[in-house]
Ligand code: APR
């Protein structure tokens with residue numbers, strides 16, 4: 294009987310596409326203080342700085358492509374006969390563009406805007422700095438990045454926890470295990486009795502909680518794992 298798989302990805306799965314990670318040597322947080330660009334307080338204090346930070350990351354999406362890891366995960370999504378859920382911490386659209394369907398963005402998406410006037414989310418591919426009108430309520434000056442900032446509740450947590458408590462295999466790819474609740478998913482999976490596998494370039498903060506850790510680039514390890522799983 295095919296097992297139920299939950300996969301968690303972090304910035305490391307997009308690194309080989311040229312998307313900077315957060316805590317690496319050239320990491321995004323190296324250039325900015327989190328509290329200056331990734332909190333609701335920062336947005337209230339300096340909306341121009343925050344909009345400019347996310348406008349730049351959104352614009353950069355058009356020059357990056359899904360890599361072999363994204364494509365292998367999309368193949369697994371299409372061919373796996375059991376239940377499968379891919380939960381990503383990433384706000385890029387590379388899993389979407391690779392073709393993954395059973396996918397949840399727990400930290401939001403660069404290609405979505407959230408209107409604080411009407412509380413609706415709408416697709417967004419351009420800059421928000423110029424205060425475009427909300428496509429839903431037509432008011433201007435109320436669109437913020439649809440990104441879960443520090444101190445805000447990640448999206449889809451109930452569905453994610455349900456999937457973790459019912460899975461037989463939990464795979465974590467390209468995340469440092471620094472940020473909760475994602476870093477705690479391993480504990481839910483172990484509680485469910487799942488086999489827990491980590492694929493990462495370096496040991497993470499939670500490596501010791503996995504049954505197996507494979508160290509190396511996602512672009513190499515993930516296609517090999519998908520071949521193993523699909524036989
Ligand atoms: N292949 C596999 N893993 C890689 C690769 C690669 N090519 N390159 C880097 N990594 C690993 C690093 O070893 C590191 O452990 O990816 C991880 C990236 O860690 P972070 O930069 O901390 O990113 P992430 O774990 O996704 O951060 C989680 O923190 O800042 C918040 O909201 C932000 O979603 C983000 C969350």
Ligand code: ZN
Pocket residue numbers: 408409410411412413427428429430431432435
């Ligand atoms: Zn609106």
